[in-house]
Amino acid sequence: MASRRYHLTTFGCQMNEHDSERMQGMLESLGYQEAPSRGEADLILFNTCSIRERADERFIAHLREAAAIKRRAPGTVIGVGGCWAQSVKEQVFQRFPSVDVAFGPGQVHKLAEFLTSDSLTAQGYFEFESFTGDLPAKRARAFQGWLQISVGCNCVCSYCIVPSTRGRELSRDPDVLVAEVERLAADGVSEVTLLGQNVNSYGRDLARERRIPFSELLRRVDGVDGIRRIRYTSPHPKDMRSDLLQAHAELPALCEHIHLPLQSGSNAVLRQMRRTYTRERYLDRVAEIREQVPDCAITTDLIVGFPGETERDFEQTLELAEQVGYDGAFTFIYSPRRGTEAATLAGQVEHEVKVERLERLVAVIQRRAAERAQRFVGRTLEVLVEGPSRTDPSKLRGRTRHNKVVNFHGIGQAGSYVQVDITSASSQTLTGEMSILACAGR
């Protein structure tokens, strides 16, 4: 019999990308192969996100298409994993009878159990049982690896669905993590990204004798031969301590980039969001970063139109964005999420007002990012080659340690490190020429 084929679509964040690589690794160890399109698959899988309403809507359109395929080929199995599945649980089967198996982010291994059993009835698996990070991975890029350091989140941000979809925070054992990085390095990975909902609270749930702070975990990962770049996402400003900045200053592989989600520049809104810091404390953190790691890129997440956000509150976000001068930001329109505290708050902001605020915010973010990026012009930066440029195939595309995309003329295999002379910079990308002086030996 020809081997069975799967098709997987991933929505959402980097943790979902990680989880999808594990899903693929697990399926391939069961003998499944990847199908080039949904129509050619025996198993149609979705790894879903529920962070904003748009994420739900996008996924449901795809699910309808899969249901139509199944009507033509009734043997097709449809599986739905991830945060959306976890947030609706068993209801998925009533709302979408074409779904055969549904599972939350802590239940990916159950998919294998379902596929290898003779079960003909639909099954849902939603209690956390194990880290997806323990499953085998099929990496999207040979030279880059994810490292799931923890799952879940103990924060209570009032807008956010994640604590309810990914559960309480659980950390993986440091020795297991370091062993995994050693395996990744032996397998050709030189850039590793540590993932957690709140990375800098890593380890607090571990037994005392196993517990190490996040900065120490970074130190151990930095010590693994072959690892040239370490990234992590995301830290919470409330848990940003000086030991982490010390690590940035000291560890050669740790990249000069910190993604520090602000969400709002207004103290009143931050309080309603239950972020547990003020704009002043956030600005202190930024000042500390700039002092300890002067060239560090700082990026952020911002939400406009949170319930009760006044024009004055919003102006404070604009002011703060102006003041910090982010290297980049993800900007979002507030989206009420089922089961969250903020969805029940009075003072929901009108959609037109949210859109108008978003546009004003994006303008400030882009102008400041473009200004900040000028500091790279005239410098020679180390770039990890990712492949051909998306806009101009005669060029290569790669990333600096600051996580800036660079399009440049030059030669280099994906996964190699080259030196690039930066000739111009916009808010999003840098442009350059591969440096003639520094090609040798790279």
Ligand code: 5AD
């Ligand atoms: N509405 C809009 N944006 C949200 N985010 C999280 N929840 C919501 C929501 N309900 C944003 C936050 C977070 C990022 C991953 O998504 O900015 O940092």
Ligand code: SF4
């Ligand atoms: Fe990731 Fe949050 Fe979406 Fe879940 S809901 S996939 S944690 S962005």
